[in-house]
Amino acid sequence: MTRRRTPEELLEQVQAEEARGSRGRLKIFLGYASGVGKSSRMFDEGCRRASRGQDLIVAAVQPSGAPPATLEVIPQLGGGAIDVGSVLARHPRVCLVDALAWNNPPGSVNPYRWQDVRDIMTAGINVIASINIQYVTEFAARVERITGKHVDATVPKAFLYGADELVVVDSPPEQVHLAELREITLLLAADIVDQQLEGYLHQHGITGSAGAQERILICLTPRSNARAMIESGRHIAERFHGELIAAHVRQPELAASAQITLNSNLEMARQAGADIEILEGEDVIEALLAFARERGVTQIFIGHSLGARWWDRLTGSPVGRLVRGAEGMDIRVFPQ
């Protein structure tokens, strides 16, 4: 689950992209196990590009692997390390790297292969690489629990998020424990794609949500039945692999006891994995709606006490405004 980025963070990303200028592009083939076909998809693409006349070389092959004979290979150094010096001197347009996760032997310029790839990209060379989810650092402990095998070489998740393109190489799992790895892989890919989607929406000045990822906003007050709302929110966010946010619109002159209740509600939300936001604004509904739109929320949870009072006023009721203003967002009203 990824947090939707703020406009400032998106701006930073744009600036970072501009700053990187002539950096080569990175395309990654991601699979959940060996044998799903990552390498063959990658080499197929290499052959197609080469046949279209692109200047392309292979910089790394797996110990048991053999690249297609038509492709030019720059032999690896001892211990399987990429010969970065030769790749840079040869300076092709595209460089293929089979298996991104690899520990270079002691004494190498970089301890890890993904760092070699980063250096190759910095020189303006495009890289196409394959990786197995089992070798992503953040998942190593989980993978070890699932497979019972210790994983040695890893690549940080952030490196995958930095890829310009990511392709999932999928196939139905033959063993049950692989199903879980497959789900981790698909959800990671969905999050990376979601980040790209946000970038597009932002570029085109579109607010709101494309709705591919569920984002739940719990509106907390001192009076709300926080436990039920947070439990439901956590549950639904987990089932949909969505994002959970809890927000409170600051109110002037809150009694000390109410403040204590509110703080404990917010703490409960934090422990349930919610992102906590304290909003400012004279108009509670406006403040909530503006925030919800900015974050691409798909469901808003509010307490009934708030709701009932509002519904009682027939015209221009605040909850009516919330529903009317919440285009693209469902409103779930909770009992007290």
Next chain:
Amino acid sequence: MAEGRLKIYLGYAAGVGKTYQMLGDAQELSRAGRDVVIGYFEPHGRAETIARTEGIETIPRRKVEYRGRVFEEMDTEAILLRHPEVCVVDEFPHSNIEGLERTKRWQDVNALLAAGIDVLTTMNIQHLESLNDQVWQLSGVRVRETIPDWVMKQADEVVLVDLTPGALINRLIRGVVYPPEKSQQALENFFQEPTLVALREMAIRQTAHESESHHGDPGESARQPEGVTERILIVVTPDPSSAAVIRRAKRVADYLHGDCIAVGIAGGKDADAVDRHLGFARNLHIESQTLEPAGDPAEAVVSFARERGVTQIFLSHSKAAGPKKFFHKPIDEGIIARSPDMQVTIVSNRPRL
């Protein structure tokens, strides 16, 4: 006889390579000695894909005349007679021309499965019924040929066929997917990069979800709070937004492993529209009922909800605004006011992005 196994190749647009991958697998099965036939294949003039049909028996299509024109459809009866072990069926969401035994290709596929034939088939995520409104919201396209979610759930395997939107657009420009005039049209409409990115995300998430529901989620966190099973009551009105409420509620219920009931109020002035919506719900395998309240409809809905142990009521945002409201309180307001002990979800209208 055991039912055949269903395998779906799921993509997010034409041209990502679903049929190509399906035929590759069919070739492999055939080489492994299984009796494979092609029941329906849409070549779209793609040479690489057509090459992959070589060596596999194709059951000739059936010609059907309709209003003076001849259409070609899958010949399901011929396949049943031939009775192969595995049958390849392209374009799962296709609607048959009028006059055939079954109106939808997925129904033909169900007939093959029931006869013990394994089926490989292809579909795009935008054809999944419960995503229909979201797809419209982001693409402006109202997809008519849909697959009910329960039909997809029958699949023994769902495999994602992935390609980056950039690569797909390149293929379209190179004329690999469609002929030139159609390519141009596609690029201006459906094949815009943000639309493709969003559809791709939906396809990836759906594949993960299907995988989870097959293998169960061992994660403790996935359990229901306090062991309660979610039961959603959908309030159906004559308003067209009812279809969106039904789809949304079904999707939420499925994800929460809960169930759904749809109710409509009998005898209103638009009773036909209510019946139509209830029929739609029934097609999605949602239990549907008509209430005949003597008094206040909102009261009837709330007491029905209590009787049936409903945990959540789903409503559409009632558009009846203006002076009318002073005389006739919309049912949604009435339900909220009468159910202070129940969760109520107002499903929003989802405008075009």
